[in-house]
Amino acid sequence: MxxxxxxxxxxxxxxxxxxxxxxxxxxxxxxxxxxxxxxxxxxxxxxxxxxxxxxxxxxxxxxxxxxxxxxxxxxxxxxxxxxxxxxxxxxxxxxxxxxxxxxxxADLDPGSIPGLTRAGHNIYTVDGLTQAHQELTKFNGGRIVVAICRMPYKCPAAPYEAALIIDNMLRSRGVREKTEIEIITWEPAPMPVAGPIMGQAILSMMEPGGISYKPNSTINSIDPETKQVLLEGADPIPYDLLFYIPPHKCxxxxxxxxxxxxxxxxxxxxxxxxxxxxxxxxxxxxxxxxxxxxxxxxxxxxxxxxxxxxxxxxxxxxxxGSEAPKPYDGLGYCFIEIGDGTAGFAKGNFYAEPDPTIKASKPGKLLHWQKVAFEKYWFWKYF
Ligand SMILES: Cc1cc2nc3c(=O)[nH]c(=O)nc-3n(C[C@H](O)[C@H](O)[C@H](O)COP(=O)(O)OP(=O)(O)OC[C@H]3O[C@@H](n4cnc5c(N)ncnc54)[C@H](O)[C@@H]3O)c2cc1C
Incomplete structure (x- = not known):
């Protein structure tokens, strides 16, 4: 021993x-x-x-x-x-x-953007997601903004999943026609590290539903009284409901x-x-x-x-005192939940040269059930 x-x-x-x-x-x-x-x-x-x-x-x-x-x-x-x-x-x-x-x-740091914590719901916490769900069950139309405040943030797909899920929930409640959904983000495109093909694949999931996308936007502060997101060098963005991904720090x-x-x-x-x-x-x-x-x-x-x-x-x-294991090779994957019991999937080598080689699969019901199975496996394996 x-x-x-x-x-x-x-x-x-x-x-x-x-x-x-x-x-x-x-x-x-x-x-x-x-x-x-x-x-x-x-x-x-x-x-x-x-x-x-x-x-x-x-x-x-x-x-x-x-x-x-x-x-x-x-x-x-x-x-x-x-x-x-x-x-x-x-x-x-x-x-x-x-x-x-x-x-x-990574610690979440919503307090570093003036007005943010009073203005909306932090969809990177269980409490914030629970409140957001409750809001969506009674929302009767208006403007919903999903705000990605800074880079880096964890799970680059999650805000896009959130927008697609919101779209789907409001459709099933019959209030989507009365609602605009917009993603405002600091980043130039969805998941920029994975390259333009991945970014386009995510945008093409959002386009049919009419979710609008405002990249390269720096959020300076939020005004909870007038319900506006105040941006650097651009017009304020009004909202009725604000769901945010706060800045992160070590x-x-x-x-x-x-x-x-x-x-x-x-x-x-x-x-x-x-x-x-x-x-x-x-x-x-x-x-x-x-x-x-x-x-x-x-x-x-x-x-x-x-x-x-x-x-x-x-x-x-x-x-x-045994032989050293093989180093981590950069392989990664992610499910992208869309909301109506459908999910997409992307997988690839993030350490590939000169760029990550990521392939996305067509969204489908089976991928959603694979994600559910993964959740069950996780709790069985580690607890
Ligand atoms: C909404 C959302 C959806 C996501 N979905 C996915 C997904 O589908 N796929 C995916 O790959 N990733 C996903 N992620 C990202 C994923 O959660 C993180 O990348 C991952 O949890 C990082 O693991 P970690 O061990 O580094 O940190 P964490 O899992 O965050 O664990 C850190 C732990 O440290 C503890 N801790 C922190 N500070 C202290 C301290 N001072 N003293 C004691 N304890 C402390 C915390 O309580 C926590 O339990 C998602 C994240 C969010 C927010």
């Missing part, structure tokens, strides 16, 4: 995958997961809260159930990380580690540990997720990974998942 302690900070997508895989590979060592929340929240199902096919409690699992598998769960806020001393501070208590996996995600504790680089996120090796500290890996949304085309790897659960499997194998190999 080597008796090493591998600590995983964060019990989100990357954290639970890393902890399960580490526990599977290292039966004789301690695997400890720390999270400030008692629940794991599965964001892959969040858009089903918007259309009412899930409620919040259906997409969450107790992290304490990891204890039954032999993974130690500690509920607490990580207040400090000391990479040189090999320690973290959790709720004022010092905890030592031999290997550390940081999977603390967790304060990760910044204070000196792990972040120029862009405010943690630069890591794209294949091995290593950092400048030998026993410290950072995975998922907290990372910044530059692709061969100069753009950044999007923040998405699929990447956190793949990163987690890679670092778990690497740490296990180092502890056991």
């Amino acid at each position: 080597s008796g090493k302690t591998v600590m995983v900070l964060g019990g989100g997508i990357g954290g639970v995958v890393a902890a399960n895989k580490l526990h599977h590979l290292l039966r004789d060592d301690r695997v400890v997961v720390v999270d400030k929340s008692p629940k794991h929240s599965f964001t892959g199902s969040y858009m089903w809260i918007l259309n009412g096919s899930r409620v919040g409690s259906q997409v969450e699992k107790d992290l304490s159930s990891l204890n039954k598998k032999g993974i130690e769960f500690v509920r607490g806020e990580v207040a400090a990380i000391d990479p040189d001393g090999g320690r973290v501070t959790v709720d004022g208590k010092d905890m030592g580690y031999d290997h550390l996996v940081v999977s603390l995600g 967790a304060q504790v990760v910044q204070e540990a000196g792990l972040t680089g120029d862009g405010g996120w943690v630069p890591v090796d794209p294949g091995r997720l290593t950092t400048k500290h030998e026993n410290l890996y950072v995975i998922g949304d907290a990372t910044s990974i530059k692709l061969p085309n100069g753009k950044m790897l999007p923040k998405a659960g699929v990447f956190a998942h793949k990163h987690a499997e890679t670092v778990a194998q690497e740490i296990a190999a180092r502890i056991k």
